[in-house]
Amino acid sequence: MVYSQTENAVVFIGNVHGTQKDMAIWAAKITAYFTEKNDGKAGQKGQKDQKGGQKGGQEAGQAGGQGDFGSKIDRIVAEGSVRLVSGKNEGACSRLVYHVADGVIRMEGNPILRDGQNTVRGDVIKFYIHENRSEVLSGTQRRVEAIFYQQDKGAGK
Incomplete structure (x- = not known):
């Protein structure tokens, strides 16, 4: 794990697994970018910026310590x-950007998204978590590909 104070980010390298609520991400590298520190949201009352940063940096590895980070994760880059894996949806790609506040995941680099047997591919896939919908974009080298299976009426019997 590497913390970059200038970027207000933490980088995890090597077979990384991260979870949030019902979503899980696996990747070779995951970077978590935090909201700006000292923006009034971090909840560091009574401490001066410089002093709080030093103390927070020492506590960053302890449970519950916010450290020098902002109070929330702004975005995650895998x-x-x-x-x-998010609920019943599964996806794969070479690069993923998750904007936490918006609940939007952008998948690039040969992305594929599956919902059961149904599959979509494209140049870029945007998955809107809160709305449970996806947007598949084509590129100059790739068309959108979608495969949908009809549910069998007798499958539940």
Whole structure:
């Protein structure tokens, strides 16, 4: 794990697995970018910026310590053999950017998204978590490909 104070980010390298609520991400590298520190949201009352940063940096590895980070994760960038599971949806790509506040995941690099047997591929896939919908974009080298299976009426018997 590497913390970059200038980028207000933490980088995890090497077979990384991250979870949030019902979503899980696996990748070779995951970078978590935090909201700006000292923006009034971090909840560090009574501490001066410089002093709070030093103390927070020492506590960053302890449970519950916010450290020098902002109070919330702004976005997560996953790179290298990315795999995603969110509810009943599964996806894979080479690069994924998750904007936490918006609930939007952008998948690039040969992305594929599966919902059961149904599959979509394209140049870029945007998955809107809160709305449970996806947008598949074509590129100059790739068309959108979608395979949908009809549910069998007698499958539940």
